[in-house]
Amino acid sequence: MGEAVTSRRLPPDFLIGCATAAHQVEGGIDNDWSAFERQVPSPIAAGGRTTRAIDHHSRYREDLAQLAAAAQNAHRFSIEWARVEPSPGVFDRAALDHYGDVVRVCRDVGLEPVVTLQHFTLPRWLAERGGIRAPDAPALFARYAALCADVIGAQVRWWVTINEPAVLAVQGYLDGQWPPAQQSLTQMFQAFGGLLRMHAAGALAVHRTATQRGGEALVSVAHHERRQRPLRDSNLLDRAAAAFPDFLFNRWFLRSCLSGRMLPPVGLGERVAGLDGSLDYLGVNYYTEDVISFDPALPGMLFAHRDNDPALPHSSFEWAINPAGLRRALLALWHETRLPLLITENGVADEHDELRAAYVVDHLNAVLDAVDAGADVRGYLHWTAWDNFEWAEGYTKKFGFWSVDRETMARHPKPSSALYEEICRSGVVPARAPDWLTASTIERAGAR
Ligand code: IFM
Numbered sequence: 086m087g088e089a090v091t092s093r094r095l096p097p098d099f100l101i102g103c104a105t106a107a108h109q110v111e112g113g114i115d116n117d118w119s120a121f122e123r124q125v126p127s128p129i130a131a132g133g134r135t136t137r138a139i140d141h142h143s144r145y146r147e148d149l150a151q152l153a154a155a156a157q158n159a160h161r162f163s164i165e166w167a168r169v170e171p172s173p174g175v176f177d178r179a180a181l182d183h184y185g186d187v188v189r190v191c192r193d194v195g196l197e198p199v200v201t202l203q204h205f206t207l208p209r210w211l212a213e214r215g216g217i218r219a220p221d222a223p224a225l226f227a228r229y230a231a232l233c234a235d236v237i238g239a240q241v242r243w244w245v246t247i248n249e250p251a252v253l254a255v256q257g258y259l260d261g262q263w264p265p266a267q268q269s270l271t272q273m274f275q276a277f278g279g280l281l282r283m284h285a286a287g288a289l290a291v292h293r294t295a296t297q298r299g300g301e302a303l304v305s306v307a308h309h310e311r312r313q314r315p316l317r318d319s320n321l322l323d324r325a326a327a328a329f330p331d332f333l334f335n336r337w338f339l340r341s342c343l344s345g346r347m348l349p350p351v352g353l354g355e356r357v358a359g360l361d362g363s364l365d366y367l368g369v370n371y372y373t374e375d376v377i378s379f380d381p382a383l384p385g386m387l388f389a390h391r392d393n394d395p396a397l398p399h400s401s402f403e404w405a406i407n408p409a410g411l412r413r414a415l416l417a418l419w420h421e422t423r424l425p426l427l428i429t430e431n432g433v434a435d436e437h438d439e440l441r442a443a444y445v446v447d448h449l450n451a452v453l454d455a456v457d458a459g460a461d462v463r464g465y466l467h468w469t470a471w472d473n474f475e476w477a478e479g480y481t482k483k484f485g486f487w488s489v490d491r492e493t494m495a496r497h498p499k500p501s502s503a504l505y506e507e508i509c510r511s512g513v514v515p516a517r518a519p520d521w522l523t524a525s526t527i528e529r530a531g532a533r
Pocket of ligand 1 (some may be wrong): 249484
């Protein structure tokens with residue numbers, strides 16, 4: 086990627102804002118994750134819990150007004166299934182009305198809502214009977230999705246059925262870091278299959294119900310694109326070790342959706358009801374790429390040792406900072422799917438707000454490079470607005486434009502938020518972040 090030398094304009098009608106997820110921000114949710122957080126010893130860094138999270142459930146009006154005041158025009162959030170259906174077949178009207186009001190407030194303040202139906206968490210009752218591997222999970226998900234579309238289908242255009250299916254399958258069933266903390270290749274494949282069926286059933290339900298309510302639903306998954314490339318290109322074993330994880334993580338779900346079939350190795354190519362036509366656009370979450378080396382000591386991981394590219398600067402999550410990877414991802418996904426692309430997440434864990442300004446500018450320039458090369462990119466939603474609960478890392482990783490005092494819950498803008506506001510307001514992306522935001526800090530991180 087050539088470095089941009091002048092400022093560039095975002096495309097007309099470009100959606101620009103931030104993304105969040107219910108469990109990470111709302112507080113007060115009883116689901117499989119909050120049960121996981123209560124285990125002793127805690128599986129979460131520094132014993133983090135979401136009892137209050139960042140109290141977004143009661144502060145959503147002020148929070149959304151703050152995003153609109155910062156010139157953002159779109160906002161992605163998720164509906165918490167466990168709130169809407171606290172026990173099987175029992176639906177909580179007040180919970181549905183709450184999300185109806187979130188959508189209304191988004192519209193009132195000028196934020197285009199992008200609504201996710203499942204962002205990693207499940208109602209406890211479903212987790213207890215097998216979670217995403219339960220045979221009836223797709224039908225149950227469809228019933229819940231239809232109910233949500235019934236309430237907000239007339240006001241919401243952009244829908245995400247499932248956030249990052251591949252991440253959930255790997256973290257919960259192979260790496261065992263997330264509930265249900267399994268380490269089994271067989272279960273991971275079943276989880277992939279279950280999520281594909283849930284997506285298909287959910288997409289069908291949203292399309293049908295939103296249309297009945299007079300809405301025009303555009304449905305996708307939020308696909309996490311994280312290329313798994315060989316550490317040493319010339320090494321045949323590294324290349325072989327990278328090929329399967331790369332296909333499974335980055336392409337299996339998408340190609341199954343595009344073909345309408347449960348592709349091998351999870352299925353045998355059988356048709357899945359509702360899968361055909363289940364993607365109207367593609368939600369893309371991009372953070373980094375991984376490097377893979379062959380490791381004979383890892384048969385359970387199919388001999389693939391995953392690492393962060395040592396040649397690149399790293400975030401405080403140790404993920405490699407690689408804006409060129411975003412351009413590559415968008416172009417590859419555009420050429421493969423020919424679907425409009427919406428960046429549903431992109432961001433950086435950055436303890437002291439040292440990397441974020443340059444990260445945003447460089448990644449937005451990568452988006453514009455992809456647009457110039459022909460990709461149809463409709464928007465960019467930064468992960469995330471406010472520092473929040475980062476799953477197994479608890480509150481130790483900071484992805485927000487605003488920090489949150491978790492005693493008082495006050496939100497404080499970080500320096501990088503001013504730059505994002507300027508980009509949102511003007512629609513212009515500078516060639517590089519201003520020196521006052523980056524000078525010492527980026528050098529320290531070795532990013533330039
Ligand atoms: O916080 C997560 C989010 O829930 C899903 N995508 C990646 C983010 C950062 O790790």
